[in-house]
Amino acid sequence: MAKVYIAFHVMLTSIIFYYVLKNSPSSILFSRLIPFIVFGSMFEILRLKAFSVNEQEMNVSAGSAIILAAVMLFNPLELLLFAFCYGLSIVIFPRIVSPFKFIFNLTETINVTYITFLVWNSLHLKNGVLLCTENILPMLFTISAFVLLDILSVSIIVSISSHIKLFTIWRKSLEWVLVSYVLVAFVGWILAATYNEFHLFGLLGFVLPLLLMRYNMYLFVKDKETQYAQLQDYNELLKDNNEQLLITLSHIIDARENSLLGHSLTVAKYATAIGAKLNFTTEEMYDLKRGSLLHDIGKLGICEAILQKPGKLTEDEFKVIRGHSLIGYKILESNKGMERVAKIIIQHHEQYSGGGYPNQLKAEEILIESRIVALCDALDTMLSTRPYKQGWPIDKAVVEIVRCRGTHFDLKVVDAFLELKSELGDGFFTNSYEAKDNELSLGNLLSGHQEP
Numbered sequence: 208m209a210k211v212y213i214a215f216h217v218m219l220t221s222i223i224f225y226y227v228l229k230n231s232p233s234s235i236l237f238s239r240l241i242p243f244i245v246f247g248s249m250f251e252i253l254r255l256k257a258f259s260v261n262e263q264e265m266n267v268s269a270g271s272a273i274i275l276a277a278v279m280l281f282n283p284l285e286l287l288l289f290a291f292c293y294g295l296s297i298v299i300f301p302r303i304v305s306p307f308k309f310i311f312n313l314t315e316t317i318n319v320t321y322i323t324f325l326v327w328n329s330l331h332l333k334n335g336v337l338l339c340t341e342n343i344l345p346m347l348f349t350i351s352a353f354v355l356l357d358i359l360s361v362s363i364i365v366s367i368s369s370h371i372k373l374f375t376i377w378r379k380s381l382e383w384v385l386v387s388y389v390l391v392a393f394v395g396w397i398l399a400a401t402y403n404e405f406h407l408f409g410l411l412g413f414v415l416p417l418l419l420m421r422y423n424m425y426l427f428v429k430d431k432e433t434q435y436a437q438l439q440d441y442n443e444l445l446k447d448n449n450e451q452l453l454i455t456l457s458h459i460i461d462a463r464e465n466s467l468l469g470h471s472l473t474v475a476k477y478a479t480a481i482g483a484k485l486n487f488t489t490e491e492m493y494d495l496k497r498g499s500l501l502h503d504i505g506k507l508g509i510c511e512a513i514l515q516k517p518g519k520l521t522e523d524e525f526k527v528i529r530g531h532s533l534i535g536y537k538i539l540e541s542n543k544g545m546e547r548v549a550k551i552i553i554q555h556h557e558q559y560s561g562g563g564y565p566n567q568l569k570a571e572e573i574l575i576e577s578r579i580v581a582l583c584d585a586l587d588t589m590l591s592t593r594p595y596k597q598g599w600p601i602d603k604a605v606v607e608i609v610r611c612r613g614t615h616f617d618l619k620v621v622d623a624f625l626e627l628k629s630e631l632g633d634g635f636f637t638n639s640y641e642a643k644d645n646e647l648s649l650g651n652l653l654s655g656h657q658e659p
């Protein structure tokens with residue numbers, strides 16, 4: 208579709224060139240053409256990015272004032288040469304673009320400029336005086352045609368490549384640039400009239416202050432961009448620190464119970480790998496990672512005498528331990544930004560068929576993250592050595608998980624786990640009790656499985 212659309216622009220440009228070369232006088236006044244090309248290109252080179260839709264930049268360039276002045280002053284052949292050179296300056300500097308983008312930008316500039324010229328020529332007062340009140344309406348119509356056509360033709364290509372509705376892009380673009388274009392239109396109109404009167408001096412008198420102002424704004428925007436990049440770096444650093452703190456907290460949680468060091472981090476490793484398999488977004492992945500690292504945080508509220516009791520637990524003691532998911536929820540529920548993490552934690556011992564605790568939720572009533580953590584929690588418990596048992600081999604754990612597919616565990620989470628196992632092999636699944644200290648790092652345990 209995009210190629211067909213670009214072909215349409217190429218065809219239109221060819222028709223315009225053919226028509227103009229055949230019908231127009233061949234006189235070209237280089238003394239006015241060249242300064243316009245030079246200054247127009249300079250404005251384009253110094254253009255400021257206004258915003259972007261799907262990486263397609265939408266710019267408001269003061270160069271549009273030069274285009275409008277050229278539309279009002281030049282004959283068709285001069286205008287085409289001007290539009291061609293102006294279009295080249297858009298695509299050549301400061302970025303190198305793909306051949307399709309190159310052709311599109313060049314032909315689109317020529318087409319829109321020439322159609323704007325036709326609109327102006329059919330509307331304005333042809334008495335040689337540009338700056339008169341009768342020409343205000345034609346000038347506004349002309350700039351409207353220029354803006355609408357320019358934005359429409361760019362929006363179409365953005366809409367085709369991004370699958371965003373054409374009207375949405377068009378409206379958003381208009382909102383951004385309309386006021387600037389009206390301003391640019393008046394500048395272009397006055398510039399054309401001044402050029403008519405004072406020629407090159409008129410042009411310089413207008414363009415030099417504008418260029419200097421533009422250059423100042425350019426420096427200002429560059430400075431803002433540097434500051435923004437710095438802020439992003441700090442943000443990344445904060446995120447890393449935050450993640451390290453979460454891991455430390457997960458070690459603290461695990462350390463309160465015999466032989467559990469590494470459990471939470473290993474659960475997070477499995478959970479994020481399954482989340483990636485289920486196409487979690489970056490935000491969902493972040494909650495899943497935090498929820499799995501902190502799933503047993505409620506154990507901080509259970510006394511060590513019970514957590515570390517060497518013998519069998521009584522029914523009352525089991526009841527106390529089961530309270531850890533609710534305690535975990537209470538610890539985190541009022542933390543801003545942790546609301547979903549708190550919910551993941553309270554539901555991590557719910558079972559798919561409704562037999563879990565504390566609220567006996569069923570199937571989709573349980574958050575998908577909690578269903579994932581439930582499986583990964585059980586998986587690590589099976590695979591890891593505990594005071595009362597040796598770690599199981601992975602195949603034995605797989606049999607058990609498949610047996611509980613649809614009862615303890617969500618069907619699609621089990622399927623994602625099985626796919627993961629066949630993709631990554633048995634080596635990915637470890638006995639977390641035997642994990643050496645240096646393996647208990649985010650880099651080793653979550654590498655490649657943090658993001659979808």
Ligand SMILES: [Fe+2]
Nearest residue numbers: 502503555556
């Ligand atoms: Fe738990």
Ligand SMILES: [Fe+2]
Nearest residue numbers: 470502503584
């Ligand atoms: Fe756990």
